[in-house]
Amino acid sequence: MRIALVHDWLITWRGGEKVLEALLELMPRAELFTLFHDPAAMPASIERHDVHTAFVDKLPFARRRHRELLPLLPLAVKTLDLRGFELVVSSSHCVAKAARSQGAKHVAYVHAPLRYFWDRFDDYFGAGRAPLPVRVAALAMRPFMQSWDVKSSRGIDRFIANSAHVARQIAQRYGERAEVVHPPVELERFTREPLPRGQGEAFLCFGALAPYKRIDVAIEAFRRNGLPLWVAGAGQLDRALRRNLPPNVKWLGAIDDAQLPHVLKSARALVFPGEEDFGLTPIEAQACGRPVIAFGKGGALETVVHEKTGVFFYPQTPDALARAVFHFVEQLEGRLSPGAMRENALRFSKAHFFAGMRAQLDVVAPGWSQPSPRGS
Numbered sequence: 001m002r003i004a005l006v007h008d009w010l011i012t013w014r015g016g017e018k019v020l021e022a023l024l025e026l027m028p029r030a031e032l033f034t035l036f037h038d039p040a041a042m043p044a045s046i047e048r049h050d051v052h053t054a055f056v057d058k059l060p061f062a063r064r065r066h067r068e069l070l071p072l073l074p075l076a077v078k079t080l081d082l083r084g085f086e087l088v089v090s091s092s093h094c095v096a097k098a099a100r101s102q103g104a105k106h107v108a109y110v111h112a113p114l115r116y117f118w119d120r121f122d123d124y125f126g127a128g129r130a131p132l133p134v135r136v137a138a139l140a141m142r143p144f145m146q147s148w149d150v151k152s153s154r155g156i157d158r159f160i161a162n163s164a165h166v167a168r169q170i171a172q173r174y175g176e177r178a179e180v181v182h183p184p185v186e187l188e189r190f191t192r193e194p195l196p197r198g199q200g201e202a203f204l205c206f207g208a209l210a211p212y213k214r215i216d217v218a219i220e221a222f223r224r225n226g227l228p229l230w231v232a233g234a235g236q237l238d239r240a241l242r243r244n245l246p247p248n249v250k251w252l253g254a255i256d257d258a259q260l261p262h263v264l265k266s267a268r269a270l271v272f273p274g275e276e277d278f279g280l281t282p283i284e285a286q287a288c289g290r291p292v293i294a295f296g297k298g299g300a301l302e303t304v305v306h307e308k309t310g311v312f313f314y315p316q317t318p319d320a321l322a323r324a325v326f327h328f329v330e331q332l333e334g335r336l337s338p339g340a341m342r343e344n345a346l347r348f349s350k351a352h353f354f355a356g357m358r359a360q361l362d363v364v365a366p367g368w369s370q371p372s373p374r375g376s
Contacts, residue, residue: 001368003030004085006077006099008092010046011038011063014208015183015280016111019162020091021045022184023109026354027089027368033080033099035073038063054079067124068134070116071141074098074148087365093277098152105365109160109181109357112277113173114149117142123212150174158364160357163278163299181356182302185280185348190261190287195338200268200290202228202250203325206260206281209235213274214295216241220318221273222249225325229271232263264288269310269328272300273321279303282310287345289338293324303348307332309341 082101159178161167270285296312313324
């Protein structure tokens with residue numbers, strides 16, 4: 001069976017790309033299609049595959065300013081040449097689920113409905129988030145993009161959501177039922193060493209420095225409580241967030257995958273102030289035996305157990321987070337079990353992901369597990 005695997009873009013290495021990596025391991029002979037591709041940003045596990053791109057990849061500055069090209073992407077995804085494939089598997093948070101091959105079955109693994117034009121619109125295009133001309137253009141395009149997103153959901157044979165949170169969004173936006181298969185976490189990297197002892201050095205806030213991650217909420221909360229906080233990550237808000245840091249907040253900057261287990265195990269707790277569709281980092285922290293202080297909405301509600309492996313705060317404000325940190329320090333820190341945290345994290349292993357995906361693919365396309373190279 002000829003299989004096409006379609007991913008929105010390959011220009012950053014984040015959670016969605018790690019799901020793609022696992023899908024390629026599950027379907028090693030699938031051909032890979034995407035809109036933009038930056039080989040320098042991808043690991044060998046991706047680059048050993050031939051990557052087919054759309055015309056937008058050849059536009060000047062496309063990889064650095066891809067969000068400005070969002071209005072072109074519904075057209076771009078339709079130009080991907082998927083003729084002759086019998087199964088299309090899309091990995092989508094933007095437009096990949098719109099890829100089609102006549103006569104092929106289509107399984108859409110959805111990280112989020114078109115997040116830039118639904119509930120995350122203000123995070124990307126709100127006042128202060130984008131230049132005024134970009135914001136005005138996005139506002140004008142929003143009704144069309146929402147309508148297109150709904151229409152592009154039709155004709156998909158099976159939806160798979162990365163969380164129950166996203167499954168509810170799929171039902172609300174598209175009127176479709178989605179099965180839940182949680183993304184895989186590379187737990188062996190975080191469980192290789194014994195569980196750490198002691199409370200750790202400082203609280204840690206780690207992630208892509210994007211608006212919806214709300215790293216600013218964490219910085220302001222710790223400005224008020226004076227406790228030590230490390231901030232690690234890279235992204236579009238790097239310069240803005242580094243301005244005027246309080247003395248108790250240490251900027252670590254970008255850390256690579258090899259460093260991450262050590263940094264997590266050295267932390268007192270992970271602070272997770274954003275609303276995520278799923279979120280890998282809280283699971284990685286728990287696999288290291290470290291608790292999570294998370295905003296009580298979105299995927300974190302499925303991965304963190306309140307007052308057993310962490311604590312939630314709500315609403316998404318510095319004051320609410322500061323209160324949750326105080327509650328953690330005064331009431332919970334000494335009695336949360338690192339072993340319980342690791343046990344909870346093991347629910348999100350790669351083996352669980354593979355089993356879930358196999359079960360869903362078997363229903364839609366029996367025989368998918370022995371794909372043939374293209375042209376054979």
